[in-house]
Amino acid sequence: MGLLKLLVTWPLAPVQALIRLGELIEEQVETQLHDPAAVRRQLEEVERAAAEGLITEEEAERATEEILQRMIG
Numbered sequence: 001m002g003l004l005k006l007l008v009t010w011p012l013a014p015v016q017a018l019i020r021l022g023e024l025i026e027e028q029v030e031t032q033l034h035d036p037a038a039v040r041r042q043l044e045e046v047e048r049a050a051a052e053g054l055i056t057e058e059e060a061e062r063a064t065e066e067i068l069q070r071m072i073g
Helices: 002-034 036-051 057-072
Strands: none
Touching: 002 036, 002 057, 036 057
């Protein structure tokens, strides 16, 4: 029975591998979005850009809000 199952499911292996790859990518994205260290780096980058005058205060506030919203939801 094992050989028969292998022969039947073998053609689907690339599809199953692609699905698993998608799941792994999704897990990594979720981890990055909710990782406090990554969020902190993003907030520091916004703060640095505002301090250097690369973005306005309004843009900095909007970017900070977007970063925090992604982390929450």
